[in-house]
Amino acid sequence: MKFRHIPFLLLAIVSIMLAAATFVEHAKGHEAAVNNIYTSWWMIVLWALTAVTSLIVIIRRFITAKQKDGEGKPAKGRIRRPVALLLHLSLLCILAGALVTHLWGEQGTVWLRTGERSNIFANAEKQRMERLPFQMQLEEFNLQTYPGTQSPMDYVSKVSIVSNGTVADTLQISMNNVGEYGGYRFYQSGYDPDLNGTHLMVSHDPWGLRITYTGYGLLFLSMLLMMVLPKEGFRRLLLIALLFLPTAASPLTAATTTTVPKDVADRFGDLYVCYNGRICPMQTLAKDFTTKLYGKPAYQGMSAEQVLMGFMLHPNEWTTQPIIKVKAAVAQRLGIDGKYASYQDFHADSDYKLYDVLNTIYSGQKVDDARAILDADEKVNILLMLFNGELLKIYPYRSNGGDLQWYSQGDQLPQETAEDKCILIRKTMDDVGELAKKGDYAQMNAIIDKIKAYQQKEAADLLPGNTLFKAEKLYNGADFTRPLAMLLTTLGIISFAIYLAHWLRRKPLPRWLRTTMNTILIATLAYLLFIIVLRGYVAQHLPLSNGFETMQFMALVSLLIALFMQRRFMLLMPFGLLLAGLTLMVAMMGEANPQITLLMPVLASPLLSLHVCVIMAAYSLLAFILLNAITALILMARKGNEEAVAQLTRMSRLMLYPAVFCLAAGIFIGAIWANQSWGRYWGWDPKEVWALITLLVYSIPMHAQSIRWLQKPRWYHLYMALAFLSILMTYFGVNFFLGGMHSYA
Numbered sequence: 001m002k003f004r005h006i007p008f009l010l011l012a013i014v015s016i017m018l019a020a021a022t023f024v025e026h027a028k029g030h031e032a033a034v035n036n037i038y039t040s041w042w043m044i045v046l047w048a049l050t051a052v053t054s055l056i057v058i059i060r061r062f063i064t065a066k067q068k069d070g071e072g073k074p075a076k077g078r079i080r081r082p083v084a085l086l087l088h089l090s091l092l093c094i095l096a097g098a099l100v101t102h103l104w105g106e107q108g109t110v111w112l113r114t115g116e117r118s119n120i121f122a123n124a125e126k127q128r129m130e131r132l133p134f135q136m137q138l139e140e141f142n143l144q145t146y147p148g149t150q151s152p153m154d155y156v157s158k159v160s161i162v163s164n165g166t167v168a169d170t171l172q173i174s175m176n177n178v179g180e181y182g183g184y185r186f187y188q189s190g191y192d193p194d195l196n197g198t199h200l201m202v203s204h205d206p207w208g209l210r211i212t213y214t215g216y217g218l219l220f221l222s223m224l225l226m227m228v229l230p231k232e233g234f235r236r237l238l239l240i241a242l243l244f245l246p247t248a249a250s251p252l253t254a255a256t257t258t259t260v261p262k263d264v265a266d267r268f269g270d271l272y273v274c275y276n277g278r279i280c281p282m283q284t285l286a287k288d289f290t291t292k293l294y295g296k297p298a299y300q301g302m303s304a305e306q307v308l309m310g311f312m313l314h315p316n317e318w319t320t321q322p323i324i325k326v327k328a329a330v331a332q333r334l335g336i337d338g339k340y341a342s343y344q345d346f347h348a349d350s351d352y353k354l355y356d357v358l359n360t361i362y363s364g365q366k367v368d369d370a371r372a373i374l375d376a377d378e379k380v381n382i383l384l385m386l387f388n389g390e391l392l393k394i395y396p397y398r399s400n401g402g403d404l405q406w407y408s409q410g411d412q413l414p415q416e417t418a419e420d421k422c423i424l425i426r427k428t429m430d431d432v433g434e435l436a437k438k439g440d441y442a443q444m445n446a447i448i449d450k451i452k453a454y455q456q457k458e459a460a461d462l463l464p465g466n467t468l469f470k471a472e473k474l475y476n477g478a479d480f481t482r483p484l485a486m487l488l489t490t491l492g493i494i495s496f497a498i499y500l501a502h503w504l505r506r507k508p509l510p511r512w513l514r515t516t517m518n519t520i521l522i523a524t525l526a527y528l529l530f531i532i533v534l535r536g537y538v539a540q541h542l543p544l545s546n547g548f549e550t551m552q553f554m555a556l557v558s559l560l561i562a563l564f565m566q567r568r569f570m571l572l573m574p575f576g577l578l579l580a581g582l583t584l585m586v587a588m589m590g591e592a593n594p595q596i597t598l599l600m601p602v603l604a605s606p607l608l609s610l611h612v613c614v615i616m617a618a619y620s621l622l623a624f625i626l627l628n629a630i631t632a633l634i635l636m637a638r639k640g641n642e643e644a645v646a647q648l649t650r651m652s653r654l655m656l657y658p659a660v661f662c663l664a665a666g667i668f669i670g671a672i673w674a675n676q677s678w679g680r681y682w683g684w685d686p687k688e689v690w691a692l693i694t695l696l697v698y699s700i701p702m703h704a705q706s707i708r709w710l711q712k713p714r715w716y717h718l719y720m721a722l723a724f725l726s727i728l729m730t731y732f733g734v735n736f737f738l739g740g741m742h743s744y745a
Contacts, residue, residue: 004057004706011700012052015693017043022686026737030684038684039102051095057706058088083225090218094576094668098682099211105205107680108128108187113197114137117162121202132202134182135162139170140189141198145415155188157198173200176676191329203680212681216668223661234657259310259315262303264441267448269305272367272455272463274393274406279464282308282394287476289386293379294340295325297476304613311386312429313436319343324379327372333357347382354380394451395425404459441637472538479531486582488524488555492578499574500631504644509570517573521563524580528556544612551587553613555580557620569651575627579620607673615666615691619657620725626724628652629717636714649713652720653701660698667691690730697726 001009017037025033037043046307062085072555090481108130119132128259140158154174161169161181162175171186179186183206190199222320227234259265269283276288283305287297290304297304299321306419311318322340334345334353346353356376361370385391389410398414407413413422426456428451435444456463464472495517517546532552535543543549632648635641671681682688701719704710 004060007050007054007057008700008703008707010046010053011696014046015696016692017046018689021684022545022689023683024736025686029443033192034684044099044102047095048099050090054088058085061706062088083222083229086218086227087222087226090215090222093215093218094212095215097208097210097215099208100211101205103210107205108202109201110136110186110200111197112136112157112159114138114141115190132184133163134168136160136200138198141195141196142737143191146736155191155198157188157191157200159186159198159200178676207677213672216672219668220665223665225421227657230593234654258314259302259306260313260436260444261441262306264444264448265303265305265309267445268309269453271394271448272396272469274396274457279406279459279462281469281476282392283473283476285392289382289391292382293325294323299323308386309436311383313433315387319383324376326376327369329369330354330372330376333373341376343380343383346376364443368619368658389429389472392429394455396455396462397421397425398458404462425448459635468538471534475534475538479533480527481531481584482588484527485581485588487583488577489585490581491520492574492576492581494578496571503570504635504641518563521559521573521576525556525559525563528552528559528580532556544616548587550612550616551583554616554620554623555583555587557617558583558623561620569647571631571648572624575624577629579623583623591624607669607676608671609672611666611670614662614669618659618662618666619731621655621662622724622727625652625655625659625720628655629720632713632717633721636717643712645717649716652717656698656702660695660702663695663698665690667695667710684714687730690726693732694726697723 021033021037024037062081105125107125108123110121110132112118115138117135117137119135120129121132122128123130127719137160138157139160142156143152144154144156145152156172156174159171159173159179160167161171169181171181173179173186173188175188177188179200183204185203187201187203188198189201191197192199220376249734260268267283269286271277271282271539273282273285275285286304286308290299290307291297294307299307302310309324320339320342322342322345324341324343324345325339325586326334326341328339331341334341336345354373357367357373358377361367361373367373380739382391390408393408393411395407395409396404397407397414397417399414403685407425413425417425428447431447435441435447443594463469498513499509532543532549535549546552558579562572562580566573576675628648628651632645632652635648667688670691674683675681700707701710701716701723704716709715
């Protein structure tokens, strides 16, 4: 083995150890993984050896010296490819900053009560109480909520810094707003239940943070320069690509279950409801309710609002309907065939069939298919909440102090509630039920209008505007993700066969076919962009906060790449359609459109959107590289396709640069965001670790000049196909198995 191979061998060992640590954490807990692997002495030594050997190889490769100059004297060294040198040195700088933070940085927690002073904090590393060089006094703590709800929007602590008996400074600390004094940084992390105390994370790491951030800055600069300077690798590959790549040339049966007419249900869907921590149309709750139970937003030709009102007004009929989607293991426990159960299927006489197994799960014992059992139980509990009158919080009530609270018919009302309001809250839904039995739908509409008039009078200033309300109803009716996913996947497969045949024969595509495919692509792009923008407008934040939203964004990015790059490489058109279809299918894996929710305070940062956008762009490019690799491996199974494989290889290497750079940028933007929110830029969360592993895995083929076997197309494409497993683990393995702070599951 040559010395230049040692850093890559060490990186492979590091990656294996990091991967193993995530499974240790899953089995033994976070602290065990951190103490025994992540921050253990041998892991630090392994990182140090990787850094030292890498530095030696970097010096040998990028800093060369001639033996003698023209006069026979030793010549001074000269730097070859300074931008590549800067990029590698920036990574070493980041590692050095992490080491300084680990050795000399301090982290802990300060607990403060209103009006009291303290200079004590609990040191997390040394596991002991220590003193700050000054005192802190909590002047005021405020829990800010979203208007008209009890959902937290921000936690704000006003703290005085007392030095030598006098107030030296006043800090206002909130989520994503750090307080700083005397080299110490303070982050909002929690509060006491009585709202008279706050929990602040304290960090003292002046040198480690500066070194690390210097490394980040150098990394971003070097990646940018490497993409634009003509002598660097990406520009060379782009020139080669421009020179060698050819230019592109079952029908539902009518329901027999009783419910209200659609126009009455639609009117009910126009009510406001406090749901999932925000005020929204009743239509949204009905859609989530039906989708949660059945997997689709409609049932036997009835709208979601009709399903909701059917359960409300005619429970005896609806509890026999096979509408609750369950896994096979749950169906077996219930003693039913098929994948749909009724509410009554969960009960035998007065016994709940899942009672014993739920007790076993909650006692901490391992149960096969526990997740499926808990999911089925959740659906039953949603129905119980509806039957008990707890689900529909449609009655706003403003207390004497001016605070607004939303109540359902079955909630305990404040003692000072006026009699007329109390009667309205307790009786109106009963009146709706009586009128439904009589079939007096005109009077039902009048009662529904009466409830809405009460809502608008009691909570007028806190209700969503009419435009926002209508936008949400439009979004609820315009979401066709499932059929679009199936259409794009089918078109991707069919068009791939057609495009590949033309590409291999170097025949231009028929004009009508190009026009048709471009029209489909642009129409799909427009629809996806419309849906994403509409969802963001309704949620009042960029829709990048959960798995469904990030998969939609990845589909959008895939189509954009296909649109702008297909002229240089025609296979990117079917690749883009196929990838967009698959990612939209992944978005629907849970068979439910995740609820539009208010952002947790820690997520209300512009860095979140930037972090997710850049990461998704990287994943999209790496997914294109995967499809490229699979195509190349298929072509290599037959002789005579050498030139086509060479073109696929050039395109893959061209996309690898921006993919890896976007992945690196996304990881470090996330680190900056974490430092602003939690006081640490790296927490060894499973998704953080697997993102780092993915970065290491994909950085290897960028060094093909040092790893000769990766210069051979067969081994290169095989590596790129297998490398995508790290992305699948990062996104899905962590979400659905390892868990952690970044899990979407």
